[in-house]
Amino acid sequence: MEKSDTDQDARLFAPMERTGRLFWIFAAVLLSIWLWGIYAWSTQLRRGLSVTGLNVPVYWGLYITNFVFFIGISHAGTLISAILRLAHAEWRRPITRAAEVITVLVLFFGLGCVLLDLGRPDRALNVLLHGNFTSPLLWDVASISTYLTGSTIYLYLPLIPDIAILRDRMPGRRWLYKPLALGWTGTPKQHRLLEKAIAVMAVIVIPIAISVHTVVSWVFAMTVQPMWHSTIFGPYFVVGAIFSGIAGILIAMAIIRKAYHLEAYLKPIHFNNLGLLLLVFALLWFYFTFAEFLTTYYGAEPTHMMIFRSKIEGAFSPYFWTMVVTCFVIPFTFLCNHRTRGTVWGCVVASVSVEVGMWLERFLIVVPSLSNPRLPLTAPPYSASWVEWSLLAGFLAMFILLYGVFTKFFPIVSIWEIREGREQSVKEVIKRVESYLPGIPEPIHE
Amino acid sequence: MARWGMLIDLDRCTACQACVVACQVENNVSPGGADQAELGRAISWMRLVPFQEGGHEHGTRPDLRLVPLPCMHCEKPPCTKVCPVKATQIDHEGLVAQVYPRCIGCRYCTTACPYTVRHFNWKRPEWPQPMEQGLSPDVSVRPKGVVEKCSFCHHRLQQAKDKARAENRPLREGDYQPACVETCPAEAMVFGDLDDPRSSVSRLSESPRAFRLLEELGTKPKVIYLSKGAWGGEV
Numbered sequence: 001m002e003k004s005d006t007d008q009d010a011r012l013f014a015p016m017e018r019t020g021r022l023f024w025i026f027a028a029v030l031l032s033i034w035l036w037g038i039y040a041w042s043t044q045l046r047r048g049l050s051v052t053g054l055n056v057p058v059y060w061g062l063y064i065t066n067f068v069f070f071i072g073i074s075h076a077g078t079l080i081s082a083i084l085r086l087a088h089a090e091w092r093r094p095i096t097r098a099a100e101v102i103t104v105l106v107l108f109f110g111l112g113c114v115l116l117d118l119g120r121p122d123r124a125l126n127v128l129l130h131g132n133f134t135s136p137l138l139w140d141v142a143s144i145s146t147y148l149t150g151s152t153i154y155l156y157l158p159l160i161p162d163i164a165i166l167r168d169r170m171p172g173r174r175w176l177y178k179p180l181a182l183g184w185t186g187t188p189k190q191h192r193l194l195e196k197a198i199a200v201m202a203v204i205v206i207p208i209a210i211s212v213h214t215v216v217s218w219v220f221a222m223t224v225q226p227m228w229h230s231t232i233f234g235p236y237f238v239v240g241a242i243f244s245g246i247a248g249i250l251i252a253m254a255i256i257r258k259a260y261h262l263e264a265y266l267k268p269i270h271f272n273n274l275g276l277l278l279l280v281f282a283l284l285w286f287y288f289t290f291a292e293f294l295t296t297y298y299g300a301e302p303t304h305m306m307i308f309r310s311k312i313e314g315a316f317s318p319y320f321w322t323m324v325v326t327c328f329v330i331p332f333t334f335l336c337n338h339r340t341r342g343t344v345w346g347c348v349v350a351s352v353s354v355e356v357g358m359w360l361e362r363f364l365i366v367v368p369s370l371s372n373p374r375l376p377l378t379a380p381p382y383s384a385s386w387v388e389w390s391l392l393a394g395f396l397a398m399f400i401l402l403y404g405v406f407t408k409f410f411p412i413v414s415i416w417e418i419r420e421g422r423e424q425s426v427k428e429v430i431k432r433v434e435s436y437l438p439g440i441p442e443p444i445h446e
Numbered sequence: 447m448a449r450w451g452m453l454i455d456l457d458r459c460t461a462c463q464a465c466v467v468a469c470q471v472e473n474n475v476s477p478g479g480a481d482q483a484e485l486g487r488a489i490s491w492m493r494l495v496p497f498q499e500g501g502h503e504h505g506t507r508p509d510l511r512l513v514p515l516p517c518m519h520c521e522k523p524p525c526t527k528v529c530p531v532k533a534t535q536i537d538h539e540g541l542v543a544q545v546y547p548r549c550i551g552c553r554y555c556t557t558a559c560p561y562t563v564r565h566f567n568w569k570r571p572e573w574p575q576p577m578e579q580g581l582s583p584d585v586s587v588r589p590k591g592v593v594e595k596c597s598f599c600h601h602r603l604q605q606a607k608d609k610a611r612a613e614n615r616p617l618r619e620g621d622y623q624p625a626c627v628e629t630c631p632a633e634a635m636v637f638g639d640l641d642d643p644r645s646s647v648s649r650l651s652e653s654p655r656a657f658r659l660l661e662e663l664g665t666k667p668k669v670i671y672l673s674k675g676a677w678g679g680e681v
Contacts (some may be wrong), residue, residue: 057556137528
C-alpha cells in the first residue's frame, strides 16, 4: 500500500531527486540579477539616498511602494490557505504549500524594502532600543514580525509529515530531514496533535494577517495628508493585499505546474476556483476604489482635489487609467467568462495584469499625495533612478530563486495531504453532504 | 516655563532672504550644490515660499507673496508622534527637537509634516573649501541619512541661559534670538515668550492682523504671521 502510494506520487518527489540543466540556467540568471541589485545597494550605501530619484517633497517613492506591494503579496499564502483549510475546501490540498511559501519568503523582502528606504540602515535596531509606540511604523514592526513568526510556524507544521517521508526516502539528505522531522512516525496520536496545531494556527494567523495590512495602511492614513487620511484605507489595503496575493498564487501554480509537470495535481478546476476568488476580489477592489474616489470628488476640498486631479487627468493619469484597466477591466473580462477562467493561461493573464495593477495602485497612493503638498512648493517630478529599479529587480529575482530552491528541498505540493484526501476525505465529504440532507439516517456515533 | 514663539510681519517683509542666508550660516547647513538644488533636494531650514494671491478670474493678474517658512514648532506636532524611535520630540523648552544620532532616516516625519519644513540629508554634507573652516562650533554637522530642521537656534537659548546665570539674573526679553530674527533688516521678525503678556511677540500675536498657517489642522503652530486685510494666500 505504502509503496504503490509513493510511486503514484512520484512526480511530487521528482523536483527534489533530480535537477535539470534548465533550473541551473534560471538560477544563474536570477543570481546575476540579484548580484546587480547588490551592486546598486552598495552604491546607495556609499553615496546615500542621493542616488535615488527622491526629493523634497517626494520623500517616499519606489521603496515604500514595493514595501506595501510585497507585504500585500504575503497575504497570498497564509491567509488564503488558512481560510480554505478552515472552510474544509477540499480543492485546497495541492495549493496550500505553494501559497504558504510565498508568504514567508515575500515578508522578508517587504521588510528588506524598509531597510533599503532608511537613510541609516545601520541604526535600524533603534526601533527596539527606543521604540515609540505612537508611531504606526512601530505597529508595523510588531505586526509584521508576529505575522512572520506565525506564518513560518504555519508553513512548518504541515511540512513535518512530508519531511518524515523524505527522511525515509532520501538517505543522502538525512542530515537535513531528520532533525526537521522531529521524530515523526505517523502514529494516530501524532496525527491528532498535528491536526489540532494546524487548526489552531489557521485560526490565529487570520486576524494577524488582517492586522498586518491594516497597519501598513495606517502608516499613511494616520497622517493628516490629503488622500492618505482616510478611514477606508484599512479594509481597502486588506482587500488589495488579498487580491494581489491570489494573483501571486495563481502565477506560482502555473509555473510549478509547467516546470514540474504537475498537470495531474494542479488541474484547471483549481485555477477555476481560485480564479473565481480573484474575480470576487476584483469586484471588491473596484467597489473600494470607486467609493474612495467618489467621496473625495464630491467633498471637493481643494487640497484633496489637487491630488485627485493629478491622478485622474494630470501627471499621474497614465498610471491611474492603466491601473483601472489592469486591476479591473482585464481580470473582470477574463474571469467572468468560464471559458477563459477555466484555463491556466486565462488565469495567468488575469493574474499578471492584477499584479501590475496593484503595484501601480500602491505607487499611486504613495507618490501623488507627496507630490502635491499643502503649501506651494515646487520640485521636479519624481522619477525613480536606476538604483531603485535595480533593487526591485534584485528582490524579485532573489524571491523567485529562493522559491525555486525551496522546491528542491521540500515538496511544493503537500504529499501527505494529497494522500489523506485520496484515502479519507472522499468518504468524509460524502458523509458530510449526507448530513446536510433530510431522509438519510444520521450515522450512529459510538 | 517660556513658550517660545516667532512672529513674521508679512507687511514689513521685503523678501530679501537675509533670514535664509543667516540661518544657513548659523546652523552649518550645507549649500549642497546646484545639481542637488535642481533635483529639489536643497536643505534650507528657512525658505521663502511663493503663495499666489488672486489671478484666478480672467483678466486679473496674480500677486505672488513670498512667505518665510521656518519650522512651526507646533504644540501638537504631527511629526513627533509618528517617529518610530523618538528621534524627534518636544523638548523641555517646548521646541520640536531632532536627535541626529538616533534618527534612522525613515523620513516618516518629513511626510507627516503638513508644512514640509523637514529636510533630509540625501548625501554627506559638503562645503566649498574656505567655507569648511568657517563652520560654527556650536552646532553639530549632521551626517548623511538623517533628518534635520529649524531648531529655533536652540544653541542660542543655551548660551543666553548660561550668560544670564553667569550674570546672576533672569533671562530677559531679547537675550534669546534666532539668527534669522536677529538678521532681518526690515525688522519684520519678532521672537520671544508667547506666555509673557508683556513681550512684543505675545502683544503682536493678539493683533487682528495675526494668523497661523494651516491652523485648521489643529497643529497649534508657534510661528505667527501678520498681514493686513484678509489673508489671501491660497494654501
